[in-house]
Amino acid sequence: MDVVIPDYSLFPSFFAMFCLIYLLGRLVVFRKWSPKNRLDASSCFISLFHGTPAVFLALSAILSQPIRGFASPNTNFQNLVLDFSIAYFTTDLLHYLIFIPGDYLFIAHHLATLFVFVTCRYLVLRGAFAILVLLVFAEVTSFCQNAWTLAGLRKEELPTAARIYMFLSPPFYALYSAMRGFAGPVFFYKMSAFYLSGKASDVIPMWVSVSWIVVVGAAIAVSILWISNHWMELFREMNQKEEKKGR
Template identity: 60%
Template sequence: MDIKTLIISPPPPLPVFFTMFLTIYLLAHFIIFRNWTPKTRPEAASCLISLTHGTPAAILAGIAIFSDPKHHFASPNTRFQNSVLEYSIAYFIMDLIHYLTFYPTDVLFIGHHLATLFVFVTCRYVAFHGAYSVLILLVLAEVTSLLQNVWTLAGARKGDSEVARQVFDKMSVWFYGVYSVVRGVGAPLFVYRMVGFYASGVADSVVPRWLWVSWVCVVVAAISVSVLWVSNNWVELFRERGVRVEKGKKVW
């Protein structure tokens, strides 16, 4: 099936996407990572569905944006854009179930998933407009997904695998660097443009003010948490590298 056919064909319903992610999660948990420890197996299963969602979602979002020649912040959602939104909604519902099951006290990630679902669901089923801005934010959020999930999987096994430890160590600088640029520079610049457009009032008839303000609040909070998270990781990285230097070990 070519891209043009994919764009104009009816999108699969949300339950189909959810069933896909649920199936991948169960396969990962009970078959692919069955030899991992009970502590790391759920995290690995979550990483696998994140890998299935992240990079494909970023690519599909880019295609969905540029397949609409009249795209702008207040454009009506195209059928293909709605399909991409449903794809992401299904993933976040599945991963939210994962966190509620295995990490119910992880309020940061649970809150993140609920807030993200609010943005996607209201864009898809309430406003029916604004997918252009939401999908660009999705691209910015998921462009580092592949690096992050490989880094996370390596980190989960670094204690009992020398290969995993080396992968984790070598990836950390590159992953933190790319993540810092995307979340610390690219995302804030786009949100600035987004706020400028919606604050002008030209889209109030299709994207109510209360809705775009809530979107911006969610995105700013997510960016702030992301920057804080990667900043803490940078601090921890240099602390660990400093300790190794003191011990006379090669760290780079």
């Protein structure tokens, strides 16, 4: 039996769901953590409920699309996935605006991401194929990243958390590098070449296509810089440990 996907927006329902998940994490799951760690952990908590489900939803929506192309009309299933992600990023954005307003990088990232998702979902009603493929590349590392982040928040207090953090670092960094340092850029190049060729300009305004290219390109560049810094930090920590053993 086929599942019927509604053609109306499910953003309000998803937004309410993520707000409830956030409150559950903040008030129940992490209530005994320090105030600063509780804020970061609550953000990770809602990300856990978005990242991996978004990957499976996006893959299903992409594979079920009859005709896949950078300018293809969005299907109802694809719009549902976009609503799901828009609701998550809106919830997390509100978290940063209210509790961590000084984290300009994360706020800018969320605003830029929401711009791409919202214009795709509600303005041009096309291009979800490209956006969802990029979403898969971005979120396939989500579970590992959130577990790594949560362990990192407690690594100074709990030896077990420190061991988990160190254990997860190499595989997480490797997967992140593969997705955002290789697969993402390759797909981004193909997407950019198509949009800049003007082949989609009759259905997707050029200013929208160019804005997507700018936002995604900047996100990839920042991601590569971020993971490069973490690789260097990991190598420094490993070298320091080797030096201590040699003494």
